[in-house]
Amino acid sequence: MIKPRGIVIFLHTLIGVSGITASPAAADVDSALTILRDNDLYAQYTTKTSDGILVEAEKSFLMARKACENLGESLWSPETERFTAGLNNSLSYQKYLGKFSESQQFWVESAGAACRAIDFKGKPHILECHKKLPAICTQSAPLSNLTFIDTSPRFHITKAMGDQTLTGYRDINSWRFLGVRFSAKPQRFGYSSLYSGRGHTMAIDEPPRCLQNLNSEAVGSEDCLFLNLWTPYLPAKTIVKKDLKPVMFWLYGGGNVVGTISDPGADCGNFVARGDVVCVGINYRLGNFGWLAVDNTTITGNYALSDMVTSLKWVQKYIKYFGGDPSRVTILGESAGAAGVRALLASRMAKGLFHAAIMESQPVGWLPHRWYAEYMTIEEHTDFFRVLEAVDCTSASDKAACLRATDASSLALLSADKVANYPVIDGKYLESSGLQVTGKGFINSVPTMIGANRDESAIAIGPLPRFTNFTESLAMISGLLTQDITAAANSPAFPVPPGDPAEAVFNATVRVVSDGTIKCLGLATAYSAAKHKTLPSIYVFEFNRTYSPPNYTSALCSPPTTSEFPLGDANQEYYKCHAGEVILVFGTLLRLGLPDRDGLDIPFSQVVIDYWASFMWRYDPNPTPAYLKAKGYFNTLNQIKVSGKWKTVETKRPEFKVLQWNAPSISFSEGPQCAALGLPLNYYEAYL
Known part of the structure; x- marks a missing residue:
């Protein structure tokens, strides 16, 4: 979408002195x-x-200027921008990475x-023009946000x-390649397969979401x-492996029935610019299209x-072309993701x-x-019986053919009790009844982070009737869960706090x-993964x-307002609801047009990104002081102290x-509470 400023830029590229030009190619530089x-x-x-x-390549002054022109830019000028307003830290970090020596100079x-x-100190030097140096070009691409994005040719x-070329675009933070196909359209109830395209593809528009029931x-x-891809770094034609960045592989939430990589709250641009990683977010099939399992031979589930x-x-095959290191991939998901x-x-x-994992909520x-x-096994699932009945395929001799012939919209709009949304034991993608943290079966043993928000369920049960009797409240929830949890009301592990x-x-x-x-x-x-050493390291957070994101929130999930903090005082008590960490992890607060409630939301988001990015770089969420100093991230450095x-x-x-x-x-909280609920720390030793 080209906004008014983008239209001006677009017209400028058409009528400029050089005439109409093709989109810059990285190879041209x-x-x-x-x-x-x-x-x-x-x-x-x-x-x-x-x-x-x-x-980064060393060029003569005139060739450096030409390289900038090929990008639609000019050489950076200290008369136009102040070196100490950010460029100092950006260059210092390149030295920290070991790309340049202390004596390196850059054409401007x-x-x-x-x-x-x-x-590196911004000090100017007059040199012979034929000398070969790396160069700094201007970066005039604008800041994009929820309501403005400039994808004009400039x-x-x-x-x-491989055999394909992609045209993406950049904003102020990253190069963005959107709507990149990773699989041809699979047969309904068929596995996806790796797509290796040929020719040229425009990758500047968001792709369609996977078919889903969205507000009926x-x-x-x-x-x-x-998939969508964000990167702060594009390698030369000859790729240098040591210069490649860790890869963040993102899976959105939504109960396996809704969701999209185009969610603006999970836009990766800020994360990759701050954390210096490459990000990939994918669409995956949802509901019956992604998870329906009928039998062990025809429709076996786990398509998502x-x-x-895939x-x-x-x-693994292509990320190196966009600056990502295929040997350092961290998979990150929230909720169903x-x-x-x-x-x-x-x-x-x-x-x-993949080589590391992060599970949020x-x-x-x-x-x-x-x-x-x-x-569960496919035989234990009952969803498919209701699906077959709902679309009149129960008596069909070939139930798979009948389901494939069913109108897609009809299949998407079935009621919630007729929608499959869980993985199954299919003998191909999943072999056992759960993640084998006790070492009794297969597990991909990689460093892992896992955690939650303090009050995950508040947003879900907030709209339900309120009770003054704890047992009655839990009885209502028991009906929704189809299991009796009322005994918790009489457990000393769950005292009812004072107040209203x-x-x-x-x-x-x-x-x-x-x-x-x-x-x-x-x-x-x-606990079990640490005890049995089935994961080499595991970090837990709360x-x-x-x-909370604007499209999934409630008044319960916002801090109370005060005269000092009219937007909310986050140091006071409020419910820390499900999905309330996503905006902070991706650093998209201002991108969404949301306010910093008390002056600490953005600094806190900085710290969270620095933890997550450190884990992707080092498999340890503790950033090193040397890294933080090189980046100029003194807020995080002070917080870690x-x-x-x-x-x-x-x-x-x-x-x-x-x-x-x-x-x-702090020590693991909720130990007595979890034991009282029959979900103790040794649950997997006892039940898996």
Whole structure:
């Protein structure tokens, strides 16, 4: 979409002195390219206003100027931008990476007739024009946000990958290649397969979402297996492996029935600019299209899981062309996306395709969350009987053919009790009833982070009737869960707090349900994996500061307003709801047009990204002081000094990091509570 400023730029490229030109190709520049962006997440309010594009190959002054022109830019000028307003940190970081020596100089715009370079301190030097140096170009691509994006040709870039070329574009933070196909449209109820395209493809528009029931409308397409890619770095034609970046592979949530990689709250641009990683987000099939299992021979389920594996194979084959290191892939998912991560950890089909994992708010525990993590056989699933009946395929001699012939929209709009959305034991993608954290079966053994938000269930049960009697409140929830949890009302592990009776009972109910559906077995997963050493390291977290996305929130999930903080005082008590960490992890607060409630939301988001990015780089969420100093991330450096080291889980004294401002590490909480609910730390030793 071209906004008014983009139209002006577009027309300028048509009538400029050089006439109509094709989109710049990375090969035309004949160099690795890095966007130099000191991203503090303050977007249009930042004081870090000095940006550039680093042309890393050494060239003469005139050839350096030509390289910038090929990008639609000019050589960077110290008269136009202030070196210490961000470019200093961006260059310092390149030195930290070992790309350049202390004495390195970089071509910038000339001063009069002389050819000029600067050093790492921004000091200018007049040099012979034939000398070969890397160069710094301007970076005039605008800041994009929820309502503005400029995809005009001036900011395009064309990149070769195998037998295919893709044209993407850049904004101020990253190059973006959107709607990249990773699989041809598979047969309905068929596995996806790796797509190796030929020719040229435009990759500047968001792809269709996978077909789903969105507000009682069938939205999307069955031809939806596309990925989005964000990168701060494009390698030269000859790829240098040591310069490649870690890869963040993102799986969205939505209960395996809704979701899209185009969710603006999970836009990767800020993350890759700040964390210096390459990000890939994928679409995967949803509902019956992704998870329906009828029998062991015709419709066997796990089609969405095959989409995840296929896209990981795409990453292995192609990500190097976009600056990503295929030997350092971290899979990250939230909610149902975290369940996808768990299934990939359990799948032999994914072996070797990723190297670390992060699970945020993974549903595990009581029904209906149980089947996201404890897999049933196809015979144990009853969803397909209701699906067959709903579309008049029960008596068909070839039920698979009947289902494939059914109108796609009709299949998408079936009621919730007729929609499959869980992995199954199919003998291909999943072999056992769960993730083998006790060492009794296969597991992809990689460093892992797992955690939740403190009050996960508050948003789900908030609209339900309030009770002043704890047993009655839990009885209502028992009916929804189809299991009796009322005994928790009489357990000393769950005291009803003081205060207004209805609010107090609701508070206790949120605690019980959050523990029973996400938190307890997340802790048990970490505990058993540490005890049996089935994962080489595991880090646990709990968010105690959240910011719920605008499309999934409630007043319960926002902090109370005060005269000092009219937008909300996040240091006061409020419910830390499901999905409330996503905006903070991706750093998209201002991109969405949301306010920093108390002046700490953006600094806190900086810290979270720095933790997550450190894990992707080092498999350890503790950023090194040298890295933080090189980047100029002194806010995070100071926070780490206050909060201390984030330790991997040890069974003698397991700890997790409380993620809030001035974050402490504490011993696993909710131990007595989880035991009272029948979900103790040794759950997997006892039941798996």
